[in-house]
Amino acid sequence: MTASTSTAEAPAGLLQQARALLIRTMTFYRDDPRTASWLRERLERIEAPLRIAVTGRVKSGKSTLINALVGAELAPTDAEERTQVNTVYQYGPEPRITAYTPHGAAQNVPVTTLDPGTIRDLQRWRPDEISRLVIDSPSPGLQAITLIETPGVSSSAVKETGRSALAQILSEADAMLYLTRHPHQTDIQFLQSAHELEVARRAPINTILAFSRADEVGSGGSDAMPSADRVAELYRNEPRVRSFAQYVLPVIGLLGQAAATLDADDFDALAALARLSSAEFENLLLSADRFVNSTTPETVSTTTRQDLLQRFGRFGVEHAVTLITRGAGDLKKLRSALLADSRLNDLQESLHQQFVERQEALRARSVLMAVEMVLRANPRSGGRQLRGEFERLLANAHEWDELRLLSALRSGQVRLPPHEREAAERLLGAFGNQRHIRLGRRPDAPESELSNRASDALLQWRTLAMDPMRDHVHREAARTVLRSCERLIADTSVRDTAG
Ligand SMILES: Nc1nc2c(ncn2[C@@H]2O[C@H](COP(=O)(O)OP(=O)(O)O)[C@@H](O)[C@H]2O)c(=O)[nH]1
Ligand SMILES: [Mg+2]
Incomplete structure (x- = not known):
């Protein structure tokens, strides 16, 4: 290892390694132009804004919420719409609409302004004519994130996972905002099927569940929101929901x-x-x-x-x-x-906390998912080495464990005494990813102070990880914090040998 690989931002490591593996996979499939160009597209996306899929059943309020997040009325919100077209809302200096056929041919639709009517007309085309619309809008709300409205989730779409347009678009998103009015078997099955790939199971860090149209809860009216809050709290603690969604909140998109x-x-x-x-x-x-x-x-x-x-x-x-x-x-x-x-404020804040601030870990997830898909869909002799590297990266993706534990601490799924919880959150990077912040020190703290602090923390969490009075879940949590401490120390050793 050289000094240049030592960075204060731990997740950069995972993303860089994932990116390198993607490039090696691309080289391995270079004689298969379709696969190679598909992988190249994924590589380019690492630099583009984070892609968030807005999903849910028909009429769950997806289009309305997209407009609220973008800050402009773009998405058509027809109550009767049953479109099969994926619609991508992304930032662009000029309004622009591009329509794609299922075979990937692109056609520019001339527009000077964007309005829901034009987009609605295009969404009415047959799915074998237009499968995707890409809307470029200069709205500031799209500068950090790209929003993708998927067709409504239905039980048949769940059964077809793997082949459906829906599965396709989800595999292209870094994160998912799932909308539901009342969680239904179809929703749960869908979330389950979205976690089918190995990477997705290993890193369930990318889903926010929103109770949409929360003004309609119960009999509606002024007590709707408190009721919606109670429902959200219930689901936040429901193990099945918890295993897919890191955050649950009510929202009134309208x-x-x-x-x-x-x-x-x-x-x-x-x-x-x-x-x-x-x-x-x-x-x-x-x-x-x-x-x-x-x-x-x-x-x-x-x-x-x-x-x-x-x-x-x-x-x-x-x-x-x-x-x-x-x-x-x-x-x-x-x-x-x-x-x-x-509650749009709360939603914006959780999108920021759960997704934007964690984008390196989410992007690493997307990149590894792409590698996994290619290795699965086009198995070849000689691919074993790539598969091995993929497995090793997955096993060592400590960043994902950190995020999972942070969500579990926030949701109360894992409960620690207050002082331990705060210390754990800090070491896991909840207050900032840099080494001195994780160690609770000033930016100018001398190296000796940082390394002493890291060693103390290591000893403390090692004791907790072996405490026989604690149950499995809590020892496991302590082990994750312990790994973070080890990494904070490892950073020091790199710097010491370099200096
Ligand atoms: N009362 C209420 N109605 C909503 C809300 N969000 C959307 N709607 C209505 O529900 C219908 C479907 O909304 P839309 O956003 O098109 O849902 P989509 O099919 O999931 O894209 C429209 O008539 C919206 O006006 C909300 O928060 N409250
Ligand atoms: Mg819609």
Whole structure:
């Protein structure tokens, strides 16, 4: 080992090794152009924004939530849509739509602006004509992540895993946001099938489960959200869900979409509605027709009403008006209240914590998954060495164990006394990946201080890992922290020999 391989950021090691293995696999299959170019595409993706698949059954609210996350109304949210087309929303300086056939031929669809109507028309093509749409949008919400809307999960799609368009697109995503209104057998089976590959089983670190349309829980209304929170808490502790999803939370995509697309005209219209008496307002909301065609208040036109109802939904209009009457007196205040109530803020934060901050480990996972798929689909004599390297990397992917343990500590699946838990989280990299942060020291701490601290931690966690009073799960957890300590010490030895 040389000094240049010593880095303070542990996960870089795994990604670099995975990348090197991908390149060797590419070389091994160089006389098979299809496989080689498929692998080259995966290699290039390492530098592109993280790819997150938004999945769930039909009408689970995928398109609506995508709009909320992007901050613009792009995805068509037709209640009746049953598209089989995968739609990729990615950052691009100019609006652009590219349509792909199942054979990979690309066609540019000329557009100057993006709107859900155009995308909807393209999604209606037959799957043998268009299998994928790639939408380039200059929305800032897409700079760090690419969002992929998959066709709705159905029980037949679950049975066809391995061949279906859905399985295909999932194998291309680094992480998954799975939406469900009420977890159903189909959801669980689907999540199970998505974890079929060896890599996926070894690294169940890439799934967030969202209870979507949470305003509709129970009888709906003001107690919907507390109920949704309780349901999420229940599922957070459900072992079957836990083994696939690292994080569970409720979300109201419709309110999030409203918040993300709210403008000054919307605010003025909603403020005018908020000035009505509560009896008048309730009367308006009795039906969509009444709301749209009414002339009270006169300042709000039919088109505006239609537009509000379409983007906010009945619940969204009512909620926004309530927020204004309770003091959300300007556009900014209303937007932030809607963001908070929709839980879009919480979702953004968990996407950031669980996915963006862990992207090296997730990308390593995707790269190894690609290698595994190729080795499985095109077995060849002479591939044994690659297979061996693959197995070794998998066995030593300590970064994934760290992430799994962190999620388990956060969810309460593994419980440690508070002081131990904090120490474990720090050593595992929860507060930052750099060596001095993991060791709880300042950036300018001398090497001797860091190595002493690492040795102390090592001794402490070795004792805990062998403590006969602890059960298997807790000794296993302590062993994972112990491995992290060993790596923090190993770093020192590299630096010592180099210096
Ligand atoms: N009440 C409510 N309705 C929602 C919410 N999210 C989506 N919807 C509605 O549910 C229907 C399906 O939404 P869509 O986003 O198209 O679902 P998809 O089929 O999963 O893409 C649409 O009519 C949406 O307006 C939500 O959070 N609350
Ligand atoms: Mg949709």
